[in-house]
Amino acid sequence: MRFLSAHLLIASALNATFGPVLATNSTTQRALSALRTCTLLQTSLGPEIVQLSGVEFLSSTTNAWSLFNTEPRPTCTVFPQQASHVQTAMAAIFRDKIHYAVQAGGHTAMTGWNTVQDGILFFFSHMNSVSYDSVKDTITLQPGIHWDDALTQLQPLGVAPLGGRLGDVGTGLLLGGGLSYLSGEFGFSSDAYVEVDVVLVTGKLVTATATNQYADLFRALKGGANRFGIVTRYEVQAIHTGTNADKNFFGGLILYPNSSAEALINATHKYVNTVSDPKASILMAFSNTVNGSIISPSHILTLFYNGPSLPPSIFGDFLSIPASFTQLSPVSYVEANNVLGSGAGRGFGQLFGASAFNGGVDQYMNALRSWNVYTSTIQGSLSGAVLAFTPILRSQILAGRARGSNIMDPPLENYAAVQIQSQMLGGLTTLSNQVDTARQTLFSSIPRSPGLPLYINECDATQNVFATYGRFNEMRNTYAKYDPTRFNMRFTDGPIGL
Numbered sequence: 377m378r379f380l381s382a383h384l385l386i387a388s389a390l391n392a393t394f395g396p397v398l399a400t401n402s403t404t405q406r407a408l409s410a411l412r413t414c415t416l417l418q419t420s421l422g423p424e425i426v427q428l429s430g431v432e433f434l435s436s437t438t439n440a441w442s443l444f445n446t447e448p449r450p451t452c453t454v455f456p457q458q459a460s461h462v463q464t465a466m467a468a469i470f471r472d473k474i475h476y477a478v479q480a481g482g483h484t485a486m487t488g489w490n491t492v493q494d495g496i497l498f499f500f501s502h503m504n505s506v507s508y509d510s511v512k513d514t515i516t517l518q519p520g521i522h523w524d525d526a527l528t529q530l531q532p533l534g535v536a537p538l539g540g541r542l543g544d545v546g547t548g549l550l551l552g553g554g555l556s557y558l559s560g561e562f563g564f565s566s567d568a569y570v571e572v573d574v575v576l577v578t579g580k581l582v583t584a585t586a587t588n589q590y591a592d593l594f595r596a597l598k599g600g601a602n603r604f605g606i607v608t609r610y611e612v613q614a615i616h617t618g619t620n621a622d623k624n625f626f627g628g629l630i631l632y633p634n635s636s637a638e639a640l641i642n643a644t645h646k647y648v649n650t651v652s653d654p655k656a657s658i659l660m661a662f663s664n665t666v667n668g669s670i671i672s673p674s675h676i677l678t679l680f681y682n683g684p685s686l687p688p689s690i691f692g693d694f695l696s697i698p699a700s701f702t703q704l705s706p707v708s709y710v711e712a713n714n715v716l717g718s719g720a721g722r723g724f725g726q727l728f729g730a731s732a733f734n735g736g737v738d739q740y741m742n743a744l745r746s747w748n749v750y751t752s753t754i755q756g757s758l759s760g761a762v763l764a765f766t767p768i769l770r771s772q773i774l775a776g777r778a779r780g781s782n783i784m785d786p787p788l789e790n791y792a793a794v795q796i797q798s799q800m801l802g803g804l805t806t807l808s809n810q811v812d813t814a815r816q817t818l819f820s821s822i823p824r825s826p827g828l829p830l831y832i833n834e835c836d837a838t839q840n841v842f843a844t845y846g847r848f849n850e851m852r853n854t855y856a857k858y859d860p861t862r863f864n865m866r867f868t869d870g871p872i873g874l
Contacts, residue, residue: 381871384760406475407494408449413472414452414496417465421454425461428452435742438498440490441483441544443721447805448493450477458504459573459581459608466606467579469496474865478606480519481546483719485726485797488869489602490548495867497687498606508533512682514570517610519547524718527710534622535614536709538565541659541678543720550610552833553784555766555793557625557680557712558615560654562776564782566598573609577863581608584779597856598782599845601832602870604858617709624708629715630694631701634673637662643693643745644765645737648792654771655682656690661764663743664751673757674700680712724759725804729796729819730835732828732844733765734789739825740765743794746821750796753814762797763765766831784829785846791825795834832871842873 386707399708411428414778418426427433428451436453454465469476477488484490492495500520506529507516515537517526524543527536538556540549553769554565562568572584572594584590584597596604620622644660658679665672677694681687686695686704702721706716732741745846747763768791776782800807823831824844832841842848855874865874 378663402720403494409472409639410451410474410494410496413468413474415497417454418452420462421461424455425457426452426454426465434473436497436501437491438480439479439482439499440486441722443723443800443803443805444487444725444727444850445482445484445489445491446489448488448496450492450495453497453499454765455499455502456608459575462498462575462606462608463579463581465496465498466575466577469867470578470863473867477868478548478602480548481522481544483542483545484548484833485728486835487727488837492868498821499688501610506537508535508730512570512709513614514611515614517547517612519607519610522546522711527713531617531620531708531710533776534616534619536617537612538562538568538615539713540565541713544715544720545716547607547610548602549833550612551597551599551601551607553782553831554833555831557657557709558617560657560769561682561771561775562615563772563779564598564784567776567779567782568604568612568615569594569598569610569779570613571609571611572597572607574605574607577859591780592850592854593858595715595780595847596783596851598776599832600851600855602868603864605864616682620708620710622708623706624707625680625682625712626685626704627678627715628703628705630677630679630699630704632675632677632697632699635673636697637673637675637744638741639697640675640694641740642678642737643697644767644792645740646693647690647770648733648765648767648790651690651767651769651790652771653687653690654689654769654775657681657767658691658694659758659764659766661762662747664748664758664761666755666758666760667754671751671822676716677780678778679704680707688830709848722804725807727798727800727815728834728836729815730824730830730832730839730841731794731796731822732791732824732830733794733817734791734825734828740792743822747796747819750814750818754798754811757800757808757811758798759801760799762799764795764797766793766795767791768793783845783851785826786829787846791828793831793834794822795831797834834869837869838872840873841871846855
């Protein structure tokens, strides 16, 4: 266990000087309380670490990928340079009952999950290093690193962490489980954890592993999102993907016209139900671009195989469907992760929604029809919409169980994680009742198959994802153990259900 006591001494001194801050329901009181705590923290940690104004402060408040998460204004931003800074700030937040939020990569589409009004924002831009230990064969990630930076720095060594599929995404992906082009072989991205340093709501720093006294916390951090503390260090198993010159993968992307949509649904359903090769990976995304009264569908498949070619027995159906553009070749793992771009674009409000399927092809066709109706219903508010299917293979679930399982604990079978993305009109910051109603109608029309977990990184904030987890009861008990006053649930936005 790693534990620094300095933050406790500072917190004690501050409390003796100013006394506890009384919490009320008043917005004014909340703002004043946050300002007092921010001022105290700036005195103790310094103006470089705790900022209430200035260019860097303003940049942290507008960094979020979703425009909706750039609207709230924190009272101050904490820019930690080491774990002890997080401890000191979290201890003060806990003592004074201050609202807070954490932003690592900033790439969530769940409104409010990485931002706060009249509270304290942790922003990890100064903790963004990555390193490889060849003796332990592990990679250490600080929370502020983005996947493109991590992959680029590690590729000369021929290794990579299990991460995401877009370069701009950060380490928050790990706390939600994480999906990558390597998932079939190695599990959800968080299944690669070796050690995790986490600051609990009280400010205490602990190191959780699969075998120490924090083993329950370790598992909860594999899918528990932001509910179990603030992670300041991830040590994960290294995956030997090769260098850029090695080109160990084959694949790329294929664009299809809308006339191929039904064939793509059939091929996706067949893939989910029949493929067992862990070296294969696809992401099937149906896309509608909206320009005023015009909806332009086009559909994108990314497909990769960890080998010299695409086996026809796995990918043949997709390769035979009429396409408008095909780009397939030997690629490195870094190149595979760049095929869809970085995802770094800003300026649009983003919303997600989740489902999960293991039924017949009619379930998939119904999803496509319902999503098209949804797009048409609210097209006046949209710039684009996506319906995406990620196959979760049995091998992926087995890989996770071999490493002690995760808190999601899906049933041992193939299924599809379903994601709905809505990109609103540029500059739109307020949603109409029509949009909210249409979203709930869509979710109710494409319910998850019984027993399957939803994917929390790509859900709607109103969906009770935790309740779909295989280890939900264990998760509730673990949360009660490490946060008995439910401070996190009361003072930071995030998943519901605990």
